[in-house]
């Protein structure tokens with residue numbers, strides 16, 4: 001976001017995909033505040049719906065609607081034969097977990113655990129074709145994570161922290 005307000009990049013026209021109406025106006029207001037009311041830099045803001053939202057032949061991104069809040073989505077990233085799912089925030093009941101995407105196989109799952117117990121992942125992922133899991137956006141006590149990791153052994157599972165890197 002800060003780069004959008006950076007005068008050095010003023011000639012770029014980034015395409016920004018947003019899930020709800022009204023974001024364009026808010027972004028322009030924010031830009032105008034950040035840049036001292038100069039004319040907003042060029043930006044192409046497009047609303048997306050669930051489905052394939054990006055595909056350049058190398059990377060494909062599919063948005064999957066979730067129920068955390070209006071416009072919330074999970075994202076499936078596919079490239080070089082690998083599949084990565086980023087769940088984003090989900091509901092407390094996890095009824096919006098994208099089971100069908102998981103059933104088709106994942107090389108990497110980035111799942112949240114701020115709105116339900118990490119132990120939920122045991123029923124969600126037990127014996128599923130998932131190769132690696134990292135839990136982000138977590139507030140749960142570490143023992144919940146450790147119990148889930150133990151129950152899902154030998155599935156590699158980690159709690160995310162800033163700067164972490166993974167081989168997929």
Ligand SMILES: [Zn+2]
Pocket residue numbers: 089114137
């Ligand atoms: Zn949240």
